[in-house]
Amino acid sequence: xxxxxxxxxxxxxxxxxxxxxxxxxxxxxxxxxxxxxxxxxxxxxxxxxxxxxxxxxxxxxxxxxxxxxxxxxxxxxxxxxxxxxxxxxxxxxxxxxxxxxxxxxxxxxxxxxxxxxxxxxxxxxxxxxxxxxxxxxxxxxx
Amino acid sequence: xxxxxxxxxxxxxxxxxxxxxxxxxxxxxxxxxxxxxxxxxxxxxxxxxxxxxxxxxxxxxxxxxxxxxxxxxxxxxxxxxxxxxxxxxxxxxxxxxxxxxxxxxxxxxxxxxxxxxxxxxxxxxxxxxxxxxxxxxxxxxxxxxxxx
Numbered sequence: 001x002x003x004x005x006x007x008x009x010x011x012x013x014x015x016x017x018x019x020x021x022x023x024x025x026x027x028x029x030x031x032x033x034x035x036x037x038x039x040x041x042x043x044x045x046x047x048x049x050x051x052x053x054x055x056x057x058x059x060x061x062x063x064x065x066x067x068x069x070x071x072x073x074x075x076x077x078x079x080x081x082x083x084x085x086x087x088x089x090x091x092x093x094x095x096x097x098x099x100x101x102x103x104x105x106x107x108x109x110x111x112x113x114x115x116x117x118x119x120x121x122x123x124x125x126x127x128x129x130x131x132x133x134x135x136x137x138x139x140x141x142x
Numbered sequence: 143x144x145x146x147x148x149x150x151x152x153x154x155x156x157x158x159x160x161x162x163x164x165x166x167x168x169x170x171x172x173x174x175x176x177x178x179x180x181x182x183x184x185x186x187x188x189x190x191x192x193x194x195x196x197x198x199x200x201x202x203x204x205x206x207x208x209x210x211x212x213x214x215x216x217x218x219x220x221x222x223x224x225x226x227x228x229x230x231x232x233x234x235x236x237x238x239x240x241x242x243x244x245x246x247x248x249x250x251x252x253x254x255x256x257x258x259x260x261x262x263x264x265x266x267x268x269x270x271x272x273x274x275x276x277x278x279x280x281x282x283x284x285x286x287x288x289x290x
Contacts, residue, residue, distance in 0.1 A: 021175065027173075027175075030172070030173045031173045031174070033169075033173070034169045034170045034172070034173035034174075034204075035170065035173070035203055035204055035207070036204055036207060036208060037203075037207060051224065051225070060228045060231070061200060061203050061228070061231065062173075062174065064200055064231060065174040065176075065198060065199075065200040066174060066175070068198070068199045068200060069174065069175070069176055072176075072178070072198070072199065073178075077180070077190060078176075078178060078180060078181070078196060078197075078198055078199055078238065079180075079190075079191075079192060079196050079235075079237070079238035081199045081235065082234070082235050083232075083233070083234050083235070084199055084200070084232065084233045084235075085230070085231070085232040085233075086230065086231055086232075087229065087230045088227070088228055088229060088230065088231075134230075137199075
């Protein structure tokens with residue numbers, strides 16, 4: 001394991017570098033193919049509005065994956081993430097244009113334990129609104 | 143229609159073997175915009191202490207989503223899938239999934255609840271190698287919104 005952040009370097013409250021991601025319809029198609037989740041609410045406006053959504057929405061699992069990138073980039077090893085839990089609060093609506101939606105990920109150390117693990121509390125927003133009502137990752141520090 | 147509480151604890155037969163390929167890991171990493179070489183380059187992954195390229199932390203959904211299909215198809219699980227949204231997701235990793243892994247996924251119904259007219263179904267999928275080494279667990283909570 002090659003996590004680059006050592007327990008001695010972090011404290012409760014240590015902030016992770018913020019990340020901003022753009023999500024377009026093309027990204028949703030690509031994620032559908034890679035993940036095998038072809039639910040039409042992620043690519044078809046007609047179906048999305050029929051089930052009461054404002055329009056096509058991003059896969060919750062894509063938002064979850066984007067949020068994890070802030071953690072793995074910081075810790076330096078995707079294999080150091082041992083526990084990851086999110087609660088989907090509100091959908092990320094992805095307009096049919098070239099700009100798409102913006103997803104902003106902020107994180108800070110919420111807790112440290114004696115086994116060299118840190119709990120990262122993430123705040124994930126789109127258009128200024130929280131899209132994950134809970135997002136916590138536990139990482140093994142170096 | 144409320145879900146039958148006696149479903150809690152119901153387990154399903156293990157899935158067929160899913161063999162993790164380097165190209166699939168690279169495809170998934172590209173789809174989430176992740177450029178770390180440990181997902182693409184076996185030498186970089188080895189230099190980082192892994193036996194082969196490793197998968198991003200949410201990659202397990204590729205196999206656990208389809209494995210959980212047996213729960214969806216269980217006629218005893220009376221959930222209106224037209225009204226389902228993904229409520230929560232959790233991954234517990236014993237180690238990173240890596241290229242060459244031959245994985246088996248075993249779903250279990252962990253909880254059923256009814257809250258404010260919505261049906262909540264929590265399914266856990268345990269992923270292990272075909273030799274029985276635990277790799278990860280993926281827990282998904284689905285919400286079927288009440289018809290109002």
